[in-house]
Amino acid sequence: MGASAFTQRAHDALADPNLKTAIDRTTGTAETKRAAAVGAFPEFQAARARGAAIKDHVIANLDHYLVEFERNAQAAGAHVHWARDKAEAAEIVTRICKDADAKLVTRAKSMLGEEIGLPHALDDAGIERVETDLAEHIIQLAHERPSHIIWPAMHRTREDVATLFFKDHHPPPDADDPASMVASARRILREKFMSADVGISGANFLIADTGATCTVTNEGNAELSTTPPRVHIVTAGIEKLVPSTDHAMALLRLLVRSATGGEVTQYTTFHSGPKRPGDADGPEEMHIVLVDNGRSRMVGDEFRQMLRCIRCGACMNHCVVYRQIGGHAYGGTYPGPMGAVLTPVLDGLAQSRDLPHACTMNGRCEEVCPVQIPLKTLLKAWRVRSWDSQQEVGPLRMGLGLWGFAARRPRLYHFGTRLALPVMRLFGKGGWIRRMPFAGGWTDTRDLPKPAARSFMSQHANHGNEGPK
Amino acid sequence: MTKPRVGLFVTCLVDAMRPQIGWATLRLLERAGCNVEVPRAQTCCGQPAGNSGDKRGAEKLARQVIEAFEGYDYLVGPSGSCVGQIRSYPTLFSDQGWRSRAEGLSRKSFEILGFLNDVMGWKPEGVRLDATATYHDSCSGLRELGVQEQPRALLEGVEGLQMRPLDGANVCCGFGGTFCVKYPEISTAIVSEKAANIVDTGADLLLAGDLGCLMNMAGRLHREGAATRCFHTAEVLAGMADGPAIGEEG
Numbered sequence: 001m002g003a004s005a006f007t008q009r010a011h012d013a014l015a016d017p018n019l020k021t022a023i024d025r026t027t028g029t030a031e032t033k034r035a036a037a038v039g040a041f042p043e044f045q046a047a048r049a050r051g052a053a054i055k056d057h058v059i060a061n062l063d064h065y066l067v068e069f070e071r072n073a074q075a076a077g078a079h080v081h082w083a084r085d086k087a088e089a090a091e092i093v094t095r096i097c098k099d100a101d102a103k104l105v106t107r108a109k110s111m112l113g114e115e116i117g118l119p120h121a122l123d124d125a126g127i128e129r130v131e132t133d134l135a136e137h138i139i140q141l142a143h144e145r146p147s148h149i150i151w152p153a154m155h156r157t158r159e160d161v162a163t164l165f166f167k168d169h170h171p172p173p174d175a176d177d178p179a180s181m182v183a184s185a186r187r188i189l190r191e192k193f194m195s196a197d198v199g200i201s202g203a204n205f206l207i208a209d210t211g212a213t214c215t216v217t218n219e220g221n222a223e224l225s226t227t228p229p230r231v232h233i234v235t236a237g238i239e240k241l242v243p244s245t246d247h248a249m250a251l252l253r254l255l256v257r258s259a260t261g262g263e264v265t266q267y268t269t270f271h272s273g274p275k276r277p278g279d280a281d282g283p284e285e286m287h288i289v290l291v292d293n294g295r296s297r298m299v300g301d302e303f304r305q306m307l308r309c310i311r312c313g314a315c316m317n318h319c320v321v322y323r324q325i326g327g328h329a330y331g332g333t334y335p336g337p338m339g340a341v342l343t344p345v346l347d348g349l350a351q352s353r354d355l356p357h358a359c360t361m362n363g364r365c366e367e368v369c370p371v372q373i374p375l376k377t378l379l380k381a382w383r384v385r386s387w388d389s390q391q392e393v394g395p396l397r398m399g400l401g402l403w404g405f406a407a408r409r410p411r412l413y414h415f416g417t418r419l420a421l422p423v424m425r426l427f428g429k430g431g432w433i434r435r436m437p438f439a440g441g442w443t444d445t446r447d448l449p450k451p452a453a454r455s456f457m458s459q460h461a462n463h464g465n466e467g468p469k
Numbered sequence: 470m471t472k473p474r475v476g477l478f479v480t481c482l483v484d485a486m487r488p489q490i491g492w493a494t495l496r497l498l499e500r501a502g503c504n505v506e507v508p509r510a511q512t513c514c515g516q517p518a519g520n521s522g523d524k525r526g527a528e529k530l531a532r533q534v535i536e537a538f539e540g541y542d543y544l545v546g547p548s549g550s551c552v553g554q555i556r557s558y559p560t561l562f563s564d565q566g567w568r569s570r571a572e573g574l575s576r577k578s579f580e581i582l583g584f585l586n587d588v589m590g591w592k593p594e595g596v597r598l599d600a601t602a603t604y605h606d607s608c609s610g611l612r613e614l615g616v617q618e619q620p621r622a623l624l625e626g627v628e629g630l631q632m633r634p635l636d637g638a639n640v641c642c643g644f645g646g647t648f649c650v651k652y653p654e655i656s657t658a659i660v661s662e663k664a665a666n667i668v669d670t671g672a673d674l675l676l677a678g679d680l681g682c683l684m685n686m687a688g689r690l691h692r693e694g695a696a697t698r699c700f701h702t703a704e705v706l707a708g709m710a711d712g713p714a715i716g717e718e719g
Contacts, residue, residue, distance in 0.1 A: 007652070014658055320641045324658040358652050360645025360659075361520060362608035380522070387522030396647075400518055404526045407481075407512040408533060414509075417485055431718040432691060441650030445657040446688035449486060449716040456479050456488035460507050465499070467492050 006354035009329040019155055019326050026154040027317040033261025034314060034368070041257060051254045052372040054247050055308035058239075059299060065208040065241045066290070072211025076273030078286040083116075089291045090121035093200065093233055096287050097127055100231045102197035108215065108222035109133035110202025111149050111311060112235050112291060115333045115346065118200070130192040132221040137185055141168045147327030149334060150259050150313040155326050189221070199225035199283070201271075203236035204255070204310070205248040206288075212272035213288060214248055216256070216265040223269055232271065232283040237291050239307040245270075251310055254370035258312035294345045302381045306341050308371040315365035315375060321358055330355060337365035341378045349382065353391050356382035417455045424451050475503040476538045478546035478555070478578075481513040482680045487715060490680060493707035494547040494581050500707075501591035503543075510537040514551040519561070520646050528561045535567075535574050543588070544578040547703050548679050549610020550646075552580045556613065580610050581703050582678055586619035592626050596708050599629040603672040604702070605663070605686065606639045607679035620678060620702050627705060633670040637663070644685040660689040668695050674710070675699045687715045 003011070013019055038044045058065055070080045083089035093116075097105060105127050107113065119140075122129040131140040135153035139146055141164050146152030153161070162176035165184055173184035201222050203213040213234045215222040226232045242248045256262050275282030298307055316322040316336025327335035332343030332352060340355035356379040366375045386392055406413045427436040428450035435443050442448055459468050475498050483490045498505045515530030534555060538544045546552050555578045558571035585591040604624065610616035617639075624632060643649065643659025650656075663686055667675050675690070675697050677683050687699035698714035713719045 007654075010652070010655055014654055320643060320659045321655055324655055358648070358655065360608070360641045360643060360648050360656075362641035362645070363612040364608070364639075364641065367612055380520070383520070383522030384524050385522070387524070392521065396521065400521055400523060400526065403513070404518055404523075404529065407515075408529055410510045410512050410533075413512045421485060431713065431716040432688075439650075441653040442688070444653060445692065446660070446685065447691045447716065448688055449684055450718075451486045452488045454488070456484045456491035457507070457509070457511075459488055460491075461509075465495060465505060465507075467495070 004354050006329065006331060006352075006358065009331060010325045010358070013325040013329045018157055018160070020324070022155050022157045022160075023323055023326050025157070026148070026151055027323055030260065030313075030317045034258060034317070035261075037257040037261040037263065041253075044257075047250070047254055048370055048372050051251050051310075051370055052308055054242065054250060055239075055310075055371055056305075058241050058243065059304060059307045062238065062241070062296070062299060065243060066238060069206050069208040069211060069241060070290075072209065073273070073288055074211070076211045077276070078211065078273050078288050081287060081289045083289055083291045083293070085293050086116035086291070089116040089235060089289055089293065090118055092289050093118060093235060094121050094125045094127070096231065096233055097122070097198050098125065100198055100285070102127055102231070104128045104130065104192065104196045105198045105200060106130050106132050106192055106196040106225040106229065107136070108199070108201040108217065108225040109136045109152065110200070110235060111146070111333065112202050112237050113200065114146060115237075115293065116235065116291060118235065130189070130196070132189055132193065132225050133217070134182065134185055134219055134221075137189065138164060141165075145328065145333075147335065148313060148316060149311050155328065193224040194228055196225070196229040198231040198233060199227070199229040200233045200235065201226050203234050203240055205242050205251065206236055206240045206290075207245055207248055207270070208241055209244045210270075210272060212245075212270045214268065214270050216252065216268050218260075218266045220267050223267060226269075226271060226283065227281055229283060231285045231287065232274070234271065234286070234288045235291060236288065237293070238295050239309070251371075255310050255312050258314040258368065258370040298345060303341065303345060303378055305373050306338070306345075306378055308373050309338055309342075310371060311338075312370055314368045314370065318364045318368050320360060320362065320364075337375045337379070338373070341375060341382070344382055349386060349389070349391065353386050356380075356386065414455065414457050414461075418458055421451045421453065421455060425453065472502055472504045473542040475505050475543045475545050476541035477505050477507045478511060478514070478534070478538065478544050478551065479507065480546050480548045480551045480680070482684075483547055486684065487680055487701070489709060489712070490547050490701045490703055493701065493703040493709050494545070496707045496709075497581060497585060497591070497703055498545060501585055501589040503589070506541070508537040514554045516551060516554040517647060519554060519557075524561060531558045531561050531571065532567065534558075535570050539570060539574050542577065543584065544574060545581055545584050546578075547581045547701060548681075549580045549607050549614050549616055550679050550681060552578050553609040553613035580614050580616055580678065582620045582623060583610070583614055583616045585706075586623055593623060593706050594626070595628075596626070596706060597628040598705060598708075598710055600674050601631045601633055601672045602674035602676050602705070603633045603635040603667060603670040604638060605635060605642060605667075605675060605677040605682065607677050607682045608641050610678050611639060616678060620676075623706055624676070624702065630705070633672045635670055636666045642682045642686050644682045646681065649685060656685075657689070660685050661693075664689045664693055664695065667697055673698060674705075674714075676702045676705060678702050683715055691716055
């Protein structure tokens with residue numbers, strides 16, 4: 001078996017000690033803070049159930065809420081666009097930018113924007129793009145992709161960022177402490193905020209009964225990206241719908257606690273249409289691009305519950321695999337357990353079959369998921385699809401086939417065990433096997449306990465419940 | 470009250486790698502007042518197939534387990550992960566008849582420590598082990614079966630045994646069944662962190678409730694030269710932890 005692209009990326013990630021330091025700092029803090037926030041919220045389990053129910057209701061009535069949202073958003077003065085896939089979505093956004101004669105675009109962090117390839121599409125269209133989220137700013141300077149859905153630059157240590165800023169900020173930061181670096185980024189970004197032609201944001205919620213979109217941020221960059229420019233474009237997946245502001249609030253309580261351990265974000269902003277007569281500021285035009293990109297298909301298949309996801313990142317913060325290899329190794333827009341479910345939907349299973357398999361099925365992700373997504377079950381569903389579509393490698397199929405053949409014939413199985421154990425024991429020294437053919441996956445890094453001379457079933461066959469001795 | 474009839478599900482790993490855990494489980498069940506039988510028609514719960522996406526392979530093995538065990542009052546095994554698989558059998562069947570038989574077995578299948586504590590109300594008496602130990606929560610038992618307080622409560626009844634808390638006790642050890650050999654580098658990175666936490670406790674013994682996890686942790690600890698000795702919790706409770714630990718020559 002040759003190394004897959006995923007295995008290679010994981011290998012590279014594991015070889016980078018800096019990456020591990022960066023991951024542990026951020027996810028470790030997130031884990032501790034989330035636990036405290038959940039501990040201080042006695043109704044948390046009930047709130048999770050309600051959150052899941054709200055999302056399930058919307059998914060079951062998506063057609064109704066989409067039309068209601070469109071009607072109310074239009075009534076508030078926004079233009080609503082529908083995009084079937086990522087190419088169409090990126091095309092709509094770049095066309096709006098061109099129609100507005102945009103030279104400079106500011107963008108507030110949005111994973112959907114990454115999903116539809118917006119950064120590239122804007123760059124290709126020759127429009128200057130400025131990422132205004134501090135972490136996205138770092139990503140842009142480093143020419144990278146986000147490695148976490150909440151902290152896109154979490155794979156970079158503070159020390160890394162200092163190096164980057166001293167190279168790319170003109171003038172450079174006054175010093176390499178966090179406050180000076182933030183001040184430097186603010187200096188650079190402030191200028192761009194005020195001169196941008198178009199501001200692009202995502203949305204955490206689309207509110208059907210008001211037609212408003214809602215963004216939550218901690219830096220205020222979404223407000224500065226969406227208010228001063230002439231045109232504001234929102235890109236959002238259709239699963240972001242909620243019936244009303246009350247429902248958005250119910251989900252917000254779960255989202256923020258699960259993501260950062262806070263009670264609310266610094267900024268929770270509702271955007272309802274463009275600037276109205278008499279408003280002090282705001283965009284002249286507001287466009288909302290509703291993106292499907294595989295979501296409506298999920299409504300009808302076994303991955304439906306994944307549409308509950310509110311993108312808090314708790315699953316990856318608590319994932320043993322993510323915490324070893326980080327987000328880039330996953331190779332898709334979304335990493336970690338939620339990414340391992342979504343990436344095969346977005347990029348195809350052939351491209352990403354490793355992801356649902358590179359999981360120990362320990363279940364911690366679904367334990368912390370604020371909307372009770374059965375992530376283990378969904379990952380297993382991908383494994384079934386992968387098996388059924390013959391994407392599992394030959395040796396594994398053969399091995400499991402042989403195992404299954406014997407396991408379904410208990411007499412043969414017990415006889416086989418009796419023969420195999422003494423052979424395996426030949427490889428042992430003392431109580432351990434340090435090396436054995438076909439067992440390198442284990443013995444390269446771990447000793448294998450030498451098996452028993454006689455199996456339990458064989459001992460029991462001879463001695464009954466009394467046992468040997 | 471008549472004694473419950475328990476079918477002991479040995480698990481394939483215990484059968485081949487460490488039969489003593491099977492004997493410990495059998496002894497504990499008898500001491501707790503059960504009539505224990507060991508059905509000959511048992512091999513594997515089907516988890517390797519199920520976890521690899523081979524649903525039909527898993528279903529065939531599920532039928533075998535159902536047929537062998539549905540006649541007992543309880544199925545009990547020394548593994549949260551195998552019992553978790555057995556509890557999930559109903560999801561494998563679309564056929565209504567088999568599904569309801571699977572549900573019947575699912576309801577009466579238990580992992581040994583949860584069974585002793587919750588169903589039989591058993592407590593160790595006169596069990597002594599002079600040692601310090603730490604306990605790792607195996608994931609399937611913990612999250613699929615809710616086995617968390619029971620082993621700790623039972624271990625409290627062992628005289629002379631001092632428990633030391635393990636940092637990240639509820640974090641996966643990186644075993645994950647076939648995961649550990651499919652993605653050995655990632656698995657090794659995870660178990661190395663676990664091993665460091667275990668060594669940091671300074672405990673003589675590592676205890677857990679699943680042999681797969683135990684072999685993974687014991688194998689890594691030994692490769693790293695650590696002196697920690699590893700036992701299944703049932704071995705300690707059955708008073709069988711005075712002999713060789715996992716990987717020690719008998």
